[in-house]
Amino acid sequence: MKTELSAFFDRVRPAIEATLDGLLPAESSSPVQIHKAMRYSTLGGGKRIRSSLCVAAFAAYQENWKPILPVAAAVELIHAYSLIHDDLPAMDDDDFRRGKPSCHKQFNEAIAILAGDALLTLAFEVLARSSDFPADRMLEVMSVLGRAAGTRGGMIAGQVLDLEAEGAQITAEQLEKIHRSKTGALIGASVWIGAYLGGAPEGDVERIEKYSDRIGLAFQVIDDILDTRDGKDRDQKKATYPGLHGLEQSQAIAHDLTEDARRAIAPIGKSAGLLVEFCDYLETRTH
Amino acid sequence: MKTELSAFFDRVRPAIEATLDGLLPAESSSPVQIHKAMRYSTLGGGKRIRSSLCVAAFAAYQENWKPILPVAAAVELIHAYSLIHDDLPAMDDDDFRRGKPSCHKQFNEAIAILAGDALLTLAFEVLARSSDFPADRMLEVMSVLGRAAGTRGGMIAGQVLDLEAEGAQITAEQLEKIHRSKTGALIGASVWIGAYLGGAPEGDVERIEKYSDRIGLAFQVIDDILDTRDGKDRDQKKATYPGLHGLEQSQAIAHDLTEDARRAIAPIGKSAGLLVEFCDYLETRTH
Numbered sequence: 001m002k003t004e005l006s007a008f009f010d011r012v013r014p015a016i017e018a019t020l021d022g023l024l025p026a027e028s029s030s031p032v033q034i035h036k037a038m039r040y041s042t043l044g045g046g047k048r049i050r051s052s053l054c055v056a057a058f059a060a061y062q063e064n065w066k067p068i069l070p071v072a073a074a075v076e077l078i079h080a081y082s083l084i085h086d087d088l089p090a091m092d093d094d095d096f097r098r099g100k101p102s103c104h105k106q107f108n109e110a111i112a113i114l115a116g117d118a119l120l121t122l123a124f125e126v127l128a129r130s131s132d133f134p135a136d137r138m139l140e141v142m143s144v145l146g147r148a149a150g151t152r153g154g155m156i157a158g159q160v161l162d163l164e165a166e167g168a169q170i171t172a173e174q175l176e177k178i179h180r181s182k183t184g185a186l187i188g189a190s191v192w193i194g195a196y197l198g199g200a201p202e203g204d205v206e207r208i209e210k211y212s213d214r215i216g217l218a219f220q221v222i223d224d225i226l227d228t229r230d231g232k233d234r235d236q237k238k239a240t241y242p243g244l245h246g247l248e249q250s251q252a253i254a255h256d257l258t259e260d261a262r263r264a265i266a267p268i269g270k271s272a273g274l275l276v277e278f279c280d281y282l283e284t285r286t287h
Numbered sequence: 288m289k290t291e292l293s294a295f296f297d298r299v300r301p302a303i304e305a306t307l308d309g310l311l312p313a314e315s316s317s318p319v320q321i322h323k324a325m326r327y328s329t330l331g332g333g334k335r336i337r338s339s340l341c342v343a344a345f346a347a348y349q350e351n352w353k354p355i356l357p358v359a360a361a362v363e364l365i366h367a368y369s370l371i372h373d374d375l376p377a378m379d380d381d382d383f384r385r386g387k388p389s390c391h392k393q394f395n396e397a398i399a400i401l402a403g404d405a406l407l408t409l410a411f412e413v414l415a416r417s418s419d420f421p422a423d424r425m426l427e428v429m430s431v432l433g434r435a436a437g438t439r440g441g442m443i444a445g446q447v448l449d450l451e452a453e454g455a456q457i458t459a460e461q462l463e464k465i466h467r468s469k470t471g472a473l474i475g476a477s478v479w480i481g482a483y484l485g486g487a488p489e490g491d492v493e494r495i496e497k498y499s500d501r502i503g504l505a506f507q508v509i510d511d512i513l514d515t516r517d518g519k520d521r522d523q524k525k526a527t528y529p530g531l532h533g534l535e536q537s538q539a540i541a542h543d544l545t546e547d548a549r550r551a552i553a554p555i556g557k558s559a560g561l562l563v564e565f566c567d568y569l570e571t572r573t574h
Contacts, residue, residue, distance in 0.1 A: 025439055031447040034438050085404060090396035109377035110450055113400065117372060118438045120404065124411040125433025128426045135422035139415045142429070146412025151321050151405045152312055160318040163397055 005277035016051045019073040037107045037115035042080040045098035050190040051076045056274040057194030067132040074123040081119035148189035158182025166237045184216030214261035221254045292564035303338045306360040324394045324402035329367040332385035337477040338363045343561040344481030354419040361410040362477045368406035435476035445469025453524045471503030501548035508541045
């Protein structure tokens with residue numbers, strides 16, 4: 001049976017795709033190769049979890065969620081840039097991404113580096129050009145996104161810590177920090193931004209903040225669990241929750257996190273229904 | 288004899304340096320290695336031409352130029368990121384930068400890629416946090432900077448075209464396009480942003496736009512001339528103005544550009560004196 005969440009995501013995904021398609025420079029425009037690479041690595045793949053969550057949080061406060069699409073798409077551009085750079089030989093050295101050759105395999109390393117740079121630049125340009133929200137709110141959004149993508153508890157911090165941890169013995173605390181920064185921060189920011197631009201009242205923003213924090217971490221823990229169960233070994237050098245805590249304990253941790261997330265937004269009531277359902281979705285993935 | 292311009296730049300440079308120092312995360316903060324790399328590649332070197340021009344344009348309209356410093360520093364962060372990525376083995380493969388090992392030689396390739404990403408991210412975060420100017424103006428600044436750094440006539444476009452042109456026969460028109468986008472766009476944006484945030488009246492903004500365009504290109508043409516005269520051969524594969532037009536003709540082109548720039552801002556009068564002097568400075572470099 002289709003849940004309300006999956007029906008919602010099924011409507012949002014093509015809208016995100018169309019928005020990205022419109023924001024990315026045409027393949028025919030000069031310099032052709034970089035625009036091809038940007039489109040190759042951004043379009044036609046990916047679950048669009050971050051942008052869909054952003055839209056879902058916005059939709060908790062606004063019936064018409066069209067205005068948030070460029071903002072949600074910008075988050076997706078940042079995610080796409082990070083995947084291109086993560087895949088580079090000097091980083092995780094992955095030849096495949098989303099079932100096709102990674103950007104540097106399909107094009108070359110120089111183009112892959114520049115395509116990542118360009119997607120990150122474009123994300124901020126798109127946000128700066130957005131005129132559907134008050135300018136001061138957009139600045140706040142860009143500041144939050146910059147931090148979530150950056151080196152102080154953000155995505156780049158996570159990638160650095162992750163590279164440093166390869167093959168090393170790390171503590172549970174360190175692993176949580178890696179996951180929180182590498183994946184949690186951007187997912188958390190996506191939800192927060194949606195609620196904030198949707199006009200969530202002050203009290204709700206705090207609730208959403210707590211929710212975002214928990215599901216951001218839960219998402220990566222569950223990804224670890226799935227990778228382990230599927231016997232994916234390409235990341236054997238990487239520290240994971242099942243590797244450190246065992247599979248059962250990892251599931252318990254994921255359960256506690258999603259429970260915590262549910263509780264945090266319970267006072268918001270029916271309008272946050274999709275966000276509650278997302279907790280269910282995360283948990284069912286592990287069963 | 289010290290010109291007014293060099294006296295001004297001598298006062299601005301340490302202020303930019305101090306601003307950058309304050310904006311960059313401390314070396315002691317986690318993850319230590321990335322913060323070390325960011326500071327290594329940003330501080331203690333560079334002529335700070337872009338940021339100084341930004342301050343000079345601002346100073347044409349405001350006596351107190353302190354408020355523009357974080358904005359000017361953000362431009363310098365973007366410039367620093369571009370140098371780190373340009374130096375990577377997959378790109379220009381340069382082992383030295385500003386007289387010391389380039390970032391990937393001093394640290395490693397992964398850290399260099401991430402440090403570049405982090406400086407670009409930080410630049411936009413700094414601009415988003417700036418509260419000295421109206422929010423809508425800051426959004427316009429970020430949009431202009433994003434475009435100047437991006438793939439449609441911006442810095443990344445220039446880098447792609449430059450890589451594509453290596454060893455190839457290119458036309459004068461193509462070379463102008465490379466220089467305009469690779470160097471001209473960001474220099475032009477720096478001047479424009481300074482004048483715009485300084486509150487230049489509409490008519491002046493257009494004059495400054497023309498000026499920025501001309502000196503942006505002139506700067507790179509003159510850089511080419513100096514490199515050729517100094518016998519720098521590390522970029523022999525790269526297309527240059529003297530390589531295509533000869534030394535004398537290149538000087539004539541540079542002269543025409545700076546003359547054009549001077550003429551464009553002549554109606555602004557005395558307050559734009561520093562910007563006029565910058566044209567003199569550029570030209571004297573070639574003599």
